[in-house]
Amino acid sequence: QVQLVQSGAEVQKPGASVKLSCQASGYTFNIYYMHWVRQAPGQGLEWMGGINPGGDTTSYAQKFQARLTLTRDTSRSTVYMELSSLTSDDTSVYYCARGSSVTTRRAFDIWGQGTMVTVSS
Amino acid sequence: EIVLTQSPGTLSLSPGERATLSCRASQSVSGSYLAWYQQKPGQAPRLLISGASSRATGIPDRFSGSGSGTDFTLTISRLEPEDFVVYYCQYYGSSPLTFGGGSKVEIK
Numbered sequence A: 001q002v003q004l005v006q007s008g009a010e011v012q013k014p015g016a017s018v019k020l021s022c023q024a025s026g027y028t029f030n031i032y033y034m035h036w037v038r039q040a041p042g043q044g045l046e047w048m049g050g051i052n053p054g055g056d057t058t059s060y061a062q063k064f065q066a067r068l069t070l071t072r073d074t075s076r077s078t079v080y081m082e083l084s085s086l087t088s089d090d091t092s093v094y095y096c097a098r099g100s101s102v103t104t105r106r107a108f109d110i111w112g113q114g115t116m117v118t119v120s121s
Numbered sequence B: 001e002i003v004l005t006q007s008p009g010t011l012s013l014s015p016g017e018r019a020t021l022s023c024r025a026s027q028s029v030s031g032s033y034l035a036w037y038q039q040k041p042g043q044a045p046r047l048l049i050s051g052a053s054s055r056a057t058g059i060p061d062r063f064s065g066s067g068s069g070t071d072f073t074l075t076i077s078r079l080e081p082e083d084f085v086v087y088y089c090q091y092y093g094s095s096p097l098t099f100g101g102g103s104k105v106e107i108k
Helices: none
Strands: A003-006 A011-012 A016-023 A031-037 A045-052 A058-060 A068-074 A078-083 A092-102 A115-119 B003-005 B010-013 B020-025 B034-039 B046-050 B063-068 B069-076 B084-089 B101-108
Touching: A003 A092, A011 A016, A016 A092, A016 A115, A031 A068, A045 A068, A045 A078, A045 A092, A058 A068, A058 B034, A078 A092, A092 B101, A115 B101, B003 B084, B010 B020, B020 B034, B020 B084, B034 B063, B046 B063
Parallel strands: A011 A115, B010 B101
Antiparallel strands: A003 A016, A016 A078, A031 A045, A031 A092, A045 A058, A068 A078, A092 A115, B003 B020, B020 B069, B034 B046, B034 B084, B063 B069, B084 B101
């Protein structure tokens, strides 16, 4: 079935970086944009950024421009999210989600299960 | 950036009642690229409505979306016990994509 499976929970120290993965299956990976969304404990959803099907164009929310990197590996049907210079404010559940296809603008119809990232000294 | 403001923050209703949730955009949403999601505790969001009014696959017909321009509405015609959770609207037209702050539907 169509699904996104994310890597496991992470605990990082302030100032460190974290790199999460999201593996797709059950559909043609290389025709869909992929996005990352985070949710701090008890808070709402926050779009972080997206990457195009070819992996050569990314779009980031302004607040993450300086420290967010999205990449994708078509051979592994996997998208990666790396966030650097972590602070306690980055403690959140991070979700990957499938977005638009190359032909059709689409909402996020498939979501990963979420990965908890805890930033603590 | 399109800012989405959802209201009310919390809606207290009884099972079987009708819920009306609002999402107001700071500028006109071109192409009606407005979606609604439902999120249950401990779960990822689930797409309910896209294109302002099109139900996603498998979504019951008690959920409906309407609106255009800057004002959008999610209506749940008859609340079931599993509907008492949080709902988010989202603009997905062009970067930056944005979410509203969410509306919680709680049991009265």
